[in-house]
Amino acid sequence: MALSTPEAVDTAPAKSDVIASHTRRWALGFVALAIVVWLFYTFALPNLGTGPQTFVREWMPLGSLNEALVWVICAVGLNIVVGYAGLLDLGFVAFWAIGGYTAGWFMSTFFNQISNGFYFLSAAPPNQPGIHLNFWLVLVIAGCICAGAGIIIGAPTLRLKSDYLALVTLGFGEIIPQVFLNGENVHGFNLTNGAKGIAPLDNISPLPFGPATVSIGNAQIAISKPLGPFDVTAKYVIFVLVAAFCVFVSLRIREGRLGRAWLAIREDELAASMMGVPLMRSKLAAYAVGAFMGGLGGVVYAVHNNSVFPDRFNFAISIILLAMVVLGGMGNVWGVIVGALGLAWFNSTGLPQFGDSFNQQFGTDINFPSYNYLLFGSILVLMMLFRREGLFPETRTRQVLQEAERSDAEELDGGEA
Amino acid sequence: MRNAYKIGALAIAGSLALAACGSSSSSGSSTGGGGGGKTVVISTDLPLQGSSKDASDATNQAIELYLSQIGNKVGDYTIELKKYDDSTAAAGKWDQAQCTKNATDHVANTAEVAVMGTYNSGCAKIIVPVLNQDPSGPMLMVSQANTNPGLTKAWDPGEPDKYYPTGKRNYARVVTTDDNQGRAAAQFMAKDLGVKKCYILNDNETYGQGVAAAFATEAPKDGITILGNDPWDGKQPNYTALFQKIKGLGADCIYLGGIFDNNGGQLIKDKVAVMGDNTAVKLMGPDGFTGYPELNKLPEGQGMYLSFPGLTNDDLRAQGGAAAKLLDAYKAKYGSDPASSYALYGVAAVQVILQAIKQSDGTRKSVTDQVFTGSGITIPADVSAIGKEIKIDPKTGDVNLLDMTIEVIKGNAETTLKGWPITA
Secondary structure (H helix, E strand, O other): OOOHHHHHHHHHHHHHHHHHHHHHHHHHHHHHHHHHHHHHHHHHHHHOOHHHHHHHHHHOOHHHHHHHHHHHHHHHHHHHHHHHOOOOOOOOHHHHHHHHHHHHHHEEOOOOOOOOOEEEOOOOOOOOOOEEEOHHHHHHHHHHHHHHHHHHHHHHHOOOOHHHHHHHHHHHHHHHHHHHHOOOOEOOEOOOOHHHOEOOEOOEOOOOOOOOEEEEOOEEEEOOOOEOOOOHHHHHHHHHHHHHHHHHHHHHHHHOHHHHHHHHHHHOHHHHHHOOOOHHHHHHHHHHHHHHHHHHHHHHHHHHHOOEOHHHOOHHHHHHHHHHHHHHOOOOHHHHHHHHHHHHHHHHHHHHHHHHHHHHHHOOOOOHHHHHHHHHHHHHHHHHHHOOOOOOOOHHHHHHHHHHHHHHHHHHHOOOO | OHHHHHHHHHHHHHHHHHHHHHHHHHHHHHHHOOOOOOEEEEEEEEOOOHHHHHHHHHHHHHHHHHHHHOOOEEOOEEEEEEEEEOEEOOOOEEOHHHHHHHHHHHHHOOOEEEEEEOOOHHHHHHHHHHHHOOOOOOOEEEEOOOOOHHHOOOOOOOOOHHHOOOOOOOEEEOOOOHHHHHHHHHHHHHHHHOOOEEEEEEOOOHHHHHHHHHHHHHHHHHOOEEEEEEEOOOOOOOOHHHHHHHHHOOOOEEEEEOOOOOOHHHHHHHHHHHHOOOOOOEEEEOHHHOOOHHHHOOHHHOOOEEEEOOOOHHHHHHHOHHHHHHHHHHHHHHOOOOOOOHHHHHHHHHHHHHHHHHHOOOOHHHHHHHHHOOOOOEEOOOOOOOOOOEEEOOOOOOEOOOOOEEEEEEOOEEEEEEEOOOOO
16 A cells, blocks of 8 residues: 555646547547448448458448447446446346337337327327437437436445445346336336337437428428438447447546546545545446436437347346456446447357358358357456456556555565565 | 647548438439349248247248249249348347348348248337338238238237338238137137136237237137136246146136247146146147147147148148149158148248249339239139138238138147138
8 A cells, every 4th residue: 555655646647638638539539430430331332342242241230330339338338337436237237228118118109198199309200109209309318217217226225335236236137127028017007018019119310400301381391311220321320429429428527526536436435435525426426327328328229229129138238238348448438348349249240150151161050159158258257367457458447456466465475575 | 639639620520521422322322222133032031040940941941942943933033042040049039139130131132122921920020110111112021920910900009000111011921810810719619629717828929919819809709718818928947836826716728829939848848737738628829839849749738739820731731732742842852741831831922922023123112012002912723832822912911811720739740630710
């Protein structure tokens, strides 16, 4: 302790300027990469021959990139809870589900009790039953509902630590999808449509404001085309924007008062509270902000799939999300993004495609996707053995982990070193 | 730093400019889909993993056999078959996310003009709206096995219109629907088996709930008391408690509305363990329990009654004609009859698609139009894979066939018991 404290004190202020410009450069990198990818799929790919086209369609379809972005949004959200504030959350899927169902409720014909439909700046065709709100509004609503849910789950866990906290969040993550699965008949009211889920959802309008067409008198003026299931490129742009928002919030909030409070709680809760960090408020804020992003992820996922089903929101999602955060580097937003993109791609496209190629090459019939979790588990075990801090760790985490190792050794050697 | 900001600003401005161009150009290029060349691709979309694997493989094999018999040609077109899998190893059955992915893949594959499938109604309800909104379509889908009524006619609120956002139809099927199937099952149980008190279990899926509801509506009219209609959870390890409860109510028959994939094996084992074998307390299931060799070999499954909304392999062979010839060719090539009676219905669905392609100009829109305009598609009895004239109603996409067969599992095989006449 005595050794590390002065170090932290004199590095922190000197580096703050460097760190700030560093993160900005990263942000530019994010935007540039997103644009390059978009340019590639929109302009370069159609002009390439069938060979490269097939290759890209098989190995890297834009659809699976979009799905990976959903994971990124949620992983960045989970990173706030786990990576920043150090609160182990095993039930993040609950927020994903709540966000998804919010989209289902407010962007479909599901509530057919409203026979003429309630429309608000929606791109959905007129005179359909149900509630049809604008996609961007639904994003905000879902975020807020999830933030509220985050506070509700956060409140009773404030007095819990480590394993006990994990158990309560685990329970929450199990309960919420069950509620959606069994919510077909809540005292006669169909809340979730049970296992049949809610499908299809409204086509969304790409512009943050207003519907696809505006009617003035009898004339219909088209502003933008509503995005159907095939406008993958336009959805990519929207998903990147949402992800960029989450990344931006994560980075900025970390530099601020709240972010520093979270890091302090993560490092040493007792010391932080002694120094005047409001534990309750900070922890609840972490849950709320993380859940907000989970809600955004849920809406985006529902739009990506054009449907919501309770089956999809299983425990595995919470674990995979956690693995993304840990694998990428807890606390470091960029590491988490790399972890999320990598694992999501591996899950949805990489492994099945590798399996297909392998089986074709060697004439075997091995079902590679079924070994998914075996590979997954092995990678995590190896990571824990050789690179505990993740692929792209936060500088702080690395220091802490290395320091802990050193002090263990010191204790064992009895001060010989 | 200043430079970095400039680059960023430029990049954003550039991307916005390109976005403006991009959106206008993408709307123009969408007309290219659908092909128009001499080779067109049709696809099947079936669950190739889990318990339904045998039935799906048999359907694919029968279709491949049929296509090779006609030399992969229809009219001026050469036909290629592409097989999609709508199940995942993790789920062990059809998977909603996989259906969503397949739907966009069908549309993305520009050479593909029509889809044969799906096996599960729930999956069809995901895919049909997507194909319906295909900018170069709508794209045609013809199912050999979807029996949920809501896909084509008024059933649940909002159905069937919500599956056709463009207002045009693009979905047809060659089997009859569950309102008929549930009715036939209830009539059979009342008249032939003489049961009085039934308990219904459903698997909570679109199809299972639908057929269970149809059974529950008809049964009281035939003098059967419905003691309850509860979902069974396919993930539960055992159902002993559930059947204890039903036993306490004094049920003399159980109707399983659902698919075998949803842990049906365990369900039937526990039913027999708690309530006795299927002669004591009758057990009946819909077509979601047909075509599973695993079930037929199950000792507890013996004596279970099944309904099949069509003609079974036995019937088709007895009937003779094109269907019997195809069955014989299948047996000669693969060593046994198809695992599911739906295999030949798969061929029939392909025949409808091929006829539509033959009459069309080779684009998706034109193929769909052949089925849903004018007098629609008719396959004459002498070539039909099910030995009867197939006529698709151009207004709804429903078929004229109203066959219903009652089967019983006996000697480790599905055996045809009798046909059950239904009236529309």
